[in-house]
Amino acid sequence: MDVLQSYIGHIINVMPSLLQGAVITIEVTSLSVFFGTIIGIFMALGKLSTKKILRIPSLIYIDFIRGTPLLVQILLFYYGIPGLISSVTGEPLRIDPILAGVVVCSINSGAYVAEIVRAGIQSIEKGQKEAARSLGMTHSQTMKDIILPQAFRRVIPPMGNEFIVLLKDSSLLAVIGVPELLKSGQLYVATTFASFPVYIGVALVYLVMTLTISRLVHYSERRLGVGND
Amino acid sequence: MAMIEVHDLHKYFGDLRVLKGISTKVESSEVVCVIGPSGSGKSTYLRCLNLLEEPTTGQIYIDGEVITDPSVNINKIREEVGMVFQRFNLFPHMTALKNITLAPIRVRGLSESEANDRGMSLLRKVGLEEKADVLPGALSGGQQQRVAIARALAMQPKIMLFDEPTSALDPEMVGEVLNVMKDLAKEGMTMVVVTHEMGFAREVADRVLFMDEGIIMEQGTPEELFSNPQNERTRSFLSKVL
Ligand SMILES: Nc1ncnc2c1ncn2[C@@H]1O[C@H](COP(=O)(O)OP(=O)(O)O)[C@@H](O)[C@H]1O
Numbered sequence: 001m002d003v004l005q006s007y008i009g010h011i012i013n014v015m016p017s018l019l020q021g022a023v024i025t026i027e028v029t030s031l032s033v034f035f036g037t038i039i040g041i042f043m044a045l046g047k048l049s050t051k052k053i054l055r056i057p058s059l060i061y062i063d064f065i066r067g068t069p070l071l072v073q074i075l076l077f078y079y080g081i082p083g084l085i086s087s088v089t090g091e092p093l094r095i096d097p098i099l100a101g102v103v104v105c106s107i108n109s110g111a112y113v114a115e116i117v118r119a120g121i122q123s124i125e126k127g128q129k130e131a132a133r134s135l136g137m138t139h140s141q142t143m144k145d146i147i148l149p150q151a152f153r154r155v156i157p158p159m160g161n162e163f164i165v166l167l168k169d170s171s172l173l174a175v176i177g178v179p180e181l182l183k184s185g186q187l188y189v190a191t192t193f194a195s196f197p198v199y200i201g202v203a204l205v206y207l208v209m210t211l212t213i214s215r216l217v218h219y220s221e222r223r224l225g226v227g228n229d
Numbered sequence: 230m231a232m233i234e235v236h237d238l239h240k241y242f243g244d245l246r247v248l249k250g251i252s253t254k255v256e257s258s259e260v261v262c263v264i265g266p267s268g269s270g271k272s273t274y275l276r277c278l279n280l281l282e283e284p285t286t287g288q289i290y291i292d293g294e295v296i297t298d299p300s301v302n303i304n305k306i307r308e309e310v311g312m313v314f315q316r317f318n319l320f321p322h323m324t325a326l327k328n329i330t331l332a333p334i335r336v337r338g339l340s341e342s343e344a345n346d347r348g349m350s351l352l353r354k355v356g357l358e359e360k361a362d363v364l365p366g367a368l369s370g371g372q373q374q375r376v377a378i379a380r381a382l383a384m385q386p387k388i389m390l391f392d393e394p395t396s397a398l399d400p401e402m403v404g405e406v407l408n409v410m411k412d413l414a415k416e417g418m419t420m421v422v423v424t425h426e427m428g429f430a431r432e433v434a435d436r437v438l439f440m441d442e443g444i445i446m447e448q449g450t451p452e453e454l455f456s457n458p459q460n461e462r463t464r465s466f467l468s469k470v471l
């Protein structure tokens with residue numbers, strides 16, 4: 001009974017800082033998916049391009065990011081690259097952890113979004129492009145007016161999924177001290193050693209966020225009539 | 230010069246030889262129907278005429294202009310050559326009217342209101358004025374195909390290509406689409422129609438081409454080809470479809 005009471009006490013005590021951390025988590029994730037989407041659309045068009053000069057950089061970027069762990073990318077960007085720069089310039093270089101987190105997660109997300117967008121574009125029947133081109137429309141008019149608007153509706157479910165994946169993976173930013181949800185929990189554990197209730201609390205806050213997002217995605221799918229073209 | 234002239238057209242898909250030397254002319258206002266067994270290269274031939282497929286060798290002239298030259302502006306050529314597909318290929322995220330007005334606005338530079346006027350008069354012509362604001366998904370197959378014809382006509386092309394326009398339709402809807410095409414033929418449109426509708430070919434075509442194994446095996450007026458085919462393969466094909 002005492003144990004249960006003390007657990008509940010810890011959860012109540014830690015909750016305000018967990019919620020503050022959750023706000024950072026959501027901010028970092030939203031910004032990263034936003035910038036990742038912009039990067040991803042261009043990388044997808046690059047990967048589908050017939051021009052090598054556009055295709056090859058996109059291929060390298062997508063393969064490198066998807067083929068290496070996010071944790072390694074975080075450490076490389078936060079410690080490795082500043083270390084390299086300061087060894088050249090001789091000046092110490094520190095980056096703000098939140099800024100670093102957004103940059104790394106945007107770059108990371110961009111590669112996954114690129115694959116989602118590419119698959120979305122390729123899922124549009126060939127006849128759509130042929131109809132548009134047979135009317136004299138150019139390649140870019142066809143993309144903008146015909147292919148991308150249709151692909152957009154098809155990528156909503158996987159984009160929602162990408163958001164959820166990144167929301168969870170942004171917990172890795174704890175290692176560079178970004179004060180997000182997991183880090184907030186860790187700080188509390190460091191002084192109280194109450195790891196069980198705190199990490200249960202952390203897990204539950206993540207769960208509430210991911211379930212809410214998947215509801216929202218589901219709702220917008222229905223609003224936009226995804227799947228009934 | 231004829232409206233369409235094709236000289237010794239060959240097309241390969243990789244190692245697969247699909248067109249093996251096609252030469253033909255289509256005069257202005259002529260209606261040519263192309264018949265033949267499936268896989269004989271009819272669609273490929275038609276799609277070469279607006280460069281949806283790139284010919285491997287040979288020349289194609291549209292209204293006196295060579296289009297098989299690498300320097301040619303493909304988009305300019307396609308503005309003059311309308312195409313209607315077996316599966317309609319309407320843009321599902323746009324209303325019937327918007328399907329029709331998009332290319333005239335984007336490509337021909339029409340204002341929205343000019344394009345809408347043109348679009349509505351074309352919808353009237355194909356009997357679908359009241360469907361202007363409907364999405365393609367809510368139209369029957371026959372209605373979709375009529376919108377697709379209107380969409381191609383909205384560019385005011387010199388030539389219309391049809392690739393089995395009624396093959397994906399339920400039988401009761403074939404007539405409404407063929408009627409629109411008959412009207413078009415009467416108005417003097419130059420048309421090349423790949424079809425299995427022998428009745429239509431007999432009634433509307435000025436000339437019928439029988440294609441088999443990537444060549445034009447035989448051609449003539451409907452009367453000549455249907456009543457008195459010279460080639461053994463034509464006879465055997467016609468005996469199966471008539
Ligand atoms: N894009 C393509 N790639 C490879 N082979 C193709 C392609 N398009 C058509 N073919 C082949 O070319 C041949 C002729 O096809 P097609 O022109 O569609 O014939 P038809 O319209 O007379 O049925 C067929 O063997 C078909 O499989």
Ligand SMILES: [Mg+2]
Pocket residue numbers: 271272273393
């Ligand atoms: Mg065909």
